[in-house]
Amino acid sequence: MYSEEHNVFREAFRNFVKKELSPHVDEWEANGAIPRDVWKKMGAEWYLCPWLPEEFGGSEADFLYSVIIAEELIKGGAVSLMTPLHSDIIAPYISHLGNAEQKIKWLPGSASGDIVLAVAMTEPDTGSDLAGMRTHAERDGDDYVINGAKTFITNGIHADLVIVACRTDKDAKGTKGLSLICVERDTPGFTKGKKLEKMGLCASDTAELFFDDCRVPVANLLGEENRGFYYLMEYLQQERLMCSLQSLAMAEKMLELTLAYTKERKQFGKPICSFQHNAFKIVEMMTDIKLGRAFIDNLILKHMRNENVVDEVSMAKAWTGEMANKMAYQCVQLHGGYGFMDEYPISRYYRDVRPFSIFAGTTEIMKQIVAKNMGLM
Numbered sequence: 575m576y577s578e579e580h581n582v583f584r585e586a587f588r589n590f591v592k593k594e595l596s597p598h599v600d601e602w603e604a605n606g607a608i609p610r611d612v613w614k615k616m617g618a619e620w621y622l623c624p625w626l627p628e629e630f631g632g633s634e635a636d637f638l639y640s641v642i643i644a645e646e647l648i649k650g651g652a653v654s655l656m657t658p659l660h661s662d663i664i665a666p667y668i669s670h671l672g673n674a675e676q677k678i679k680w681l682p683g684s685a686s687g688d689i690v691l692a693v694a695m696t697e698p699d700t701g702s703d704l705a706g707m708r709t710h711a712e713r714d715g716d717d718y719v720i721n722g723a724k725t726f727i728t729n730g731i732h733a734d735l736v737i738v739a740c741r742t743d744k745d746a747k748g749t750k751g752l753s754l755i756c757v758e759r760d761t762p763g764f765t766k767g768k769k770l771e772k773m774g775l776c777a778s779d780t781a782e783l784f785f786d787d788c789r790v791p792v793a794n795l796l797g798e799e800n801r802g803f804y805y806l807m808e809y810l811q812q813e814r815l816m817c818s819l820q821s822l823a824m825a826e827k828m829l830e831l832t833l834a835y836t837k838e839r840k841q842f843g844k845p846i847c848s849f850q851h852n853a854f855k856i857v858e859m860m861t862d863i864k865l866g867r868a869f870i871d872n873l874i875l876k877h878m879r880n881e882n883v884v885d886e887v888s889m890a891k892a893w894t895g896e897m898a899n900k901m902a903y904q905c906v907q908l909h910g911g912y913g914f915m916d917e918y919p920i921s922r923y924y925r926d927v928r929p930f931s932i933f934a935g936t937t938e939i940m941k942q943i944v945a946k947n948m949g950l951m
């Protein structure tokens with residue numbers, strides 16, 4: 575499915591990661607942050623939002639270029655650099671729902687790295703059940719006045735523009751009456767809480783956001799008022815597909831590291847991969863990867879043909895997230911004590927892969943979606 579151009583691009587991006595990103599990951603993880611200029615560096619090389627039209631600073635690249643970027647960031651160890659979320663999950667909301675003014679205001683900066691994007695759905699009391707969202711935006715003349723709090727927001731500290739899911743119709747119940755409103759950095763009443771400390775993805779910035787009589791112009795509404803939940807569901811297909819292929823890329827990388835280690839490491843006079851128990855374990859993991867690769871590549875192609883693959887993508891998100899986490903456990907086990915040491919990369923992948931079965935909808939919620947669509951619930 576990849577053309578020669580895609581392969582050349584992969585090689586070029588892999589070299590960029592090797593030269594510009596991988597050597598700095600340890601320092602970023604230790605500092606708990608990725609410097610802002612990394613975003614600009616990515617933007618300068620057209621590695622942010624590559625699919626955007628040229629007029630907005632993109633190169634009109636197909637979705638496979640985004641897939642390549644997401645995979646190679648993971649393979650190069652820069653899992654914490656959340657540019658795929660920015661480029662392929664959040665910028666599409668602006669591109670698809672934004673009016674001409676919004677697009678020209680925010681998209682070129684998103685492609686250059688001058689504007690970092692975040693999306694804020696989760697609240698302290700509302701995670702899986704988005705219908706329970708309490709952050710609300712009341713209309714006052716030509717403004718919305720937003721009050722509420724969001725948590726676990728990726729890119730939260732760096733963010734220059736946050737798409738905030740708010741309740742705009744206080745009488746509406748459940749998933750009705752929600753809207754997507756863009757809030758810019760430095761808007762009075764909008765504050766960022768502390769950067770949250772995490773067990774993995776330590777360099778990625780995850781923050782709480784607070785809205786206290788935060789006044790934004792009605793012109794910052796994305797799409798139509800009260801259609802927010804519908805939009806979130808519509809664009810979650812790409813978000814969950816991205817997460818699935820990232821989980822798979824992590825599994826591939828973990829197995830690659832483990833194969834190299836177990837061929838090298840000897841005990842009882844033999845490489846540890848040659849003990850039948852370990853060899854069979856490795857074969858089972860390789861089988862999972864081959865199955866996952868066939869499934870995900872097929873979904874990528876269907877998604878590129880604009881097919882509705884919500885159910886299959888939900889299955890993929892659940893399956894790859896769990897598979898990669900199980901693989902992380904097995905791969906650390908095969909590394910023995912060295913697998914527990916920070917100096918071995920498998921240890922970081924083990925920690926970084928954990929939230930892939932949690933964010934963008936947990937494994938359980940993915941199964942719930944499919945079960946409902948199958949008429950089981």
Ligand SMILES: Cc1cc2nc3c(=O)[nH]c(=O)nc-3n(C[C@H](O)[C@H](O)[C@H](O)COP(=O)(O)OP(=O)(O)OC[C@H]3O[C@@H](n4cnc5c(N)ncnc54)[C@H](O)[C@@H]3O)c2cc1C
Nearest residue numbers: 693694695696701702726727728929932933934935936938
């Ligand atoms: C690193 C990280 C980054 C994130 N980035 C963002 C972001 O950028 N923007 C954003 O809006 N959010 C973000 N999130 C939040 C993430 O989307 C939520 O954590 C996730 O949706 C789960 O919500 P919760 O944590 O409140 O868990 P809960 O909803 O409280 O769930 C707890 C457990 O109960 C289970 N559960 C809940 N309901 C059911 C049910 N009906 N049936 C069976 N089991 C159920 C869940 O599966 C889970 O196992 C991020 C989270 C993490 C960890």
